[in-house]
Amino acid sequence: MRFEYTIEAGNFTKAGDASSSFKKILKQLNVDPQIIKRIVVSLYEGEVNIVAHANGGKVICDVDTSRVHMQLIDIGPGIPDIAKAMQAGYSTASAKVREMGFGAGMGLQNIKNNADELIIKSEVGVGTQLTIIVNLNKE
Amino acid sequence: MNLKEVATILNAEVVCGHTKLERDVQAVFASDLMSDVLTTDSEKLLLLTGLVNIQTIRTSEMSDIKNIVLVRNKKASPEMIALADENRIVIMQCSYSMYKACGLLFQNGINPVY
Numbered sequence: 746m747r748f749e750y751t752i753e754a755g756n757f758t759k760a761g762d763a764s765s766s767f768k769k770i771l772k773q774l775n776v777d778p779q780i781i782k783r784i785v786v787s788l789y790e791g792e793v794n795i796v797a798h799a800n801g802g803k804v805i806c807d808v809d810t811s812r813v814h815m816q817l818i819d820i821g822p823g824i825p826d827i828a829k830a831m832q833a834g835y836s837t838a839s840a841k842v843r844e845m846g847f848g849a850g851m852g853l854q855n856i857k858n859n860a861d862e863l864i865i866k867s868e869v870g871v872g873t874q875l876t877i878i879v880n881l882n883k884e
Numbered sequence: 885m886n887l888k889e890v891a892t893i894l895n896a897e898v899v900c901g902h903t904k905l906e907r908d909v910q911a912v913f914a915s916d917l918m919s920d921v922l923t924t925d926s927e928k929l930l931l932l933t934g935l936v937n938i939q940t941i942r943t944s945e946m947s948d949i950k951n952i953v954l955v956r957n958k959k960a961s962p963e964m965i966a967l968a969d970e971n972r973i974v975i976m977q978c979s980y981s982m983y984k985a986c987g988l989l990f991q992n993g994i995n996p997v998y
Contacts, residue, residue, distance in 0.1 A: 758963075761942035768946070782948055786922050789946045793939075846918030846935045846943065855922055 750804045752795045752819070757845050760796040763804050764789040774808065776881060784813050784879045787859040790852040791817040791875050797842040798822065799872065812861075815877040823869040831857070831865075885909050885994055887951060887974055890930065893988050894978040896953055900965045901974030909951060913997045914986050918943040926997050932985055934958050941967045950974065955982045 748770060750763035768785045776784075788804070795802040799821030807814040824830045831853050838848025857863045862878035888905040891898055898905065913924050914932040921931060921943050930951040933940060936958040944952055950973050954960060957979040960968070968975050978985060990996070 758938055760939060761946070764946060765942065778948070782925075782946070785946045789942070790919075790922060845937055845939045846916060846921075847939070849917055849919040851919040851923070855919065858923075 746808045748806045748808075750806075752792055752799075752802045752804060752817075754799055754801040754821075755796060757796060757841075760793050760845075761789055764792050767804075767806055770808075771813075776813075777883065780879065780881060780883070783859040784815075787856040787863075787877050787879070788815055788817075790856050791815075791877065793847055794852055795819045795821075797838055797847060802872070811882060812878055812880045815875075815879075817875040817877070818872065819874075820872045823871055824865070824867040824873055825869050827865050827867060885992065887930075887976070889992075890951075890953070890989065890994075891976055893992055894953060894976070894980060894985055896976040896978035899960050899975045899977055900968050901972070904950075904972065904974050907951065907974065909994060911995045911997050912986065912989050914982055916982075921949070922947055924949070924997055929997070930989075930994070932982060932989075934982060936960065936964070938963055938967060940964065941971070941973060944968075944973055945971045952976070953978055953985065955980055955985045 771781045799819035802819030805816045833854050834850040836848050836850035842848040860877045861880045864876040867873040887907050909930045910928040911926045912930045916935040931949050932953050934956045953976045960975050
């Protein structure tokens with residue numbers, strides 16, 4: 746099953762709408778609550794990143810019986826140094842983003858901690874693509 | 885401890901979720917930083933925060949946090965209350981500082997997350 750969501754740049758009122766919608770679907774699919782939390786926390790962190798840093802983007806979530814595969818694709822400035830962006834505490838967030846309670850440089854690390862697999866591809870001046878995979882079976 | 889007792893200790897006003905005050909609280913996490921809140925992994929958690937915007941509720945929804953106390957006399961907006969209601973989240977408001985609210989709850993036996 747595939748679910749797609751459009752993410753608006755800079756709209757913090759709607760930041761989290763996609764994650765919230767996908768969470769409801771996962772509940773309906775009777776996915777284990779602990780695994781749902783890992784999926785939606787990583788998705789939400791990524792969604793907030795698109796709202797905060799990019800010029801918009803989309804989220805594509807594919808669900809099968811064994812895993813959830815999420816692609817977060819944005820049009821934006823890209824990440825010049827992915828290794829640096831992965832460092833806890835490193836952030837380029839604006840004052841507005843920090844006012845919303847984010848921008849502490851913990852998002853990508855938190856995604857990594859919740860995902861079974863995280864792949865980051867980025868091109869400066871083009872955009873960033875995150876692939877987040879969470880297995881649905883605990884073993 | 886249940887939410888009714890929390891409200892009494894903090895002299896807090898319940899703004900939504902009035903029918904859920906028997907809900908048990910086992911631990912407290914206090915932060916204005918939602919990135920930190922998203923790292924928590926505790927059951928029956930109470931969030932103390934002075935951050936008042938819609939992302940406070942969204943973050944709680946994602947983190948399965950069902951109980952929020954707004955400190956420093958911060959007030960929940962109608963949008964926050966509507967989203968909290970939709971997600972069965974209780975919001976309380978108190979005039980105490982974060983430090984005082986934490987101290988009182990700790991003194992009354994509620995554990996920290998870590």
